[in-house]
Amino acid sequence: MAETLLEVRGLSKSFGGVVATAPSIAGRFMP
Amino acid sequence: MIGPNGAGKTTLIAQLAGALAPDAGTIRFDGQDITRLPAHARSARGLARTFQITSIFHEFTALENVALAVQAHDGHSFRFFRAARAETPLLEPARDALDRVGLGNREDVIARYMSHGEHRQLEIAMALATGPKMLLLDEPMAGMGPDESRRMVEILRGLKGGQTILLIEHDMDVVFALADRITVLVYGCVIASGTPPEIRANAEVRGAYLGDEDEAGTC
Numbered sequence: 462m463a464e465t466l467l468e469v470r471g472l473s474k475s476f477g478g479v480v481a482t483a484p485s486i487a488g489r490f491m492p
Numbered sequence: 493m494i495g496p497n498g499a500g501k502t503t504l505i506a507q508l509a510g511a512l513a514p515d516a517g518t519i520r521f522d523g524q525d526i527t528r529l530p531a532h533a534r535s536a537r538g539l540a541r542t543f544q545i546t547s548i549f550h551e552f553t554a555l556e557n558v559a560l561a562v563q564a565h566d567g568h569s570f571r572f573f574r575a576a577r578a579e580t581p582l583l584e585p586a587r588d589a590l591d592r593v594g595l596g597n598r599e600d601v602i603a604r605y606m607s608h609g610e611h612r613q614l615e616i617a618m619a620l621a622t623g624p625k626m627l628l629l630d631e632p633m634a635g636m637g638p639d640e641s642r643r644m645v646e647i648l649r650g651l652k653g654g655q656t657i658l659l660i661e662h663d664m665d666v667v668f669a670l671a672d673r674i675t676v677l678v679y680g681c682v683i684a685s686g687t688p689p690e691i692r693a694n695a696e697v698r699g700a701y702l703g704d705e706d707e708a709g710t711c
Contacts, residue, residue, distance in 0.1 A: 465520075466521065466522055466625060466626055466656055467508070467519075467520070467521050467522075467539075467626060467658070468518075468519075468520040468521075469504075469507075469508070469517065469518070469519050469520075470517055470518050471516055471517035471518065472504070472507055472514045472515075472516065472517035472519070
């Protein structure tokens with residue numbers, strides 16, 4: 462898996478988290 | 493990322509770009525916590541959102557608009573723009589960005605005379621010209637006709653692989669045509685994340701899009 466470029470966690474009660482990796486497109490939420 | 497109206501797509505992208513402060517949680521970009529950074533600081537770190545960078549100047553040519561984006565990102569004042577029009581360091585990345593979005597043969601066209609679809613292409617060129625590490629695209633096909641939309645899909649297909657893109661889109665066909673990974677957001681909840689075939693086969697996703705509450709699930 463490519464390096465993690467963007468990672469979001471716990472933005473709200475309902476957002477689990479998002480990870481995007483470079484260089485290709487990837488968006489992944491992790492509950 | 494896909495999701496029906498009201499799913500929270502725009503809220504999320506606004507939080508990622510710094511237009512909206514989250515109540516809680518963290519956003520890390522390129523190894524740094526950017527949760528509390530203002531939008532311009534995120535842009536300077538390489539997180540580009542088309543809509544915030546782009547105020548297209550309708551009296552300027554396509555090339556001049558992109559050169560301005562380069563200049564603004566580099567921290568120069570706009571009042572030096574007259575000089576910028578002749579500066580190779582600004583024009584070279586500007587031309588390269590126009591080529592990447594299929595506007596290489598339109599650089600001398602005044603923006604006012606470009607179509608809606610070309611304006612969207614120009615906005616992406618302006619974001620690309622700043623050399624972002626990641627491009628946030630919020631429904632780039634919005635308001636486009638079928639031909640323009642197909643053209644934009646081809647442009648984005650050409651960009652992926654060389655440019656990390658987070659595409660937010662409600663049109664399933666567009667997403668399945670482009671994405672390597674898809675996350676589905678419904679009512680603020682992530683209900684699925686995976687490859688296009690995985691998402692296509694996911695019962696919760698099908699339930700959410702078909703309006704079947706029993707299958708939509710909760711988070």
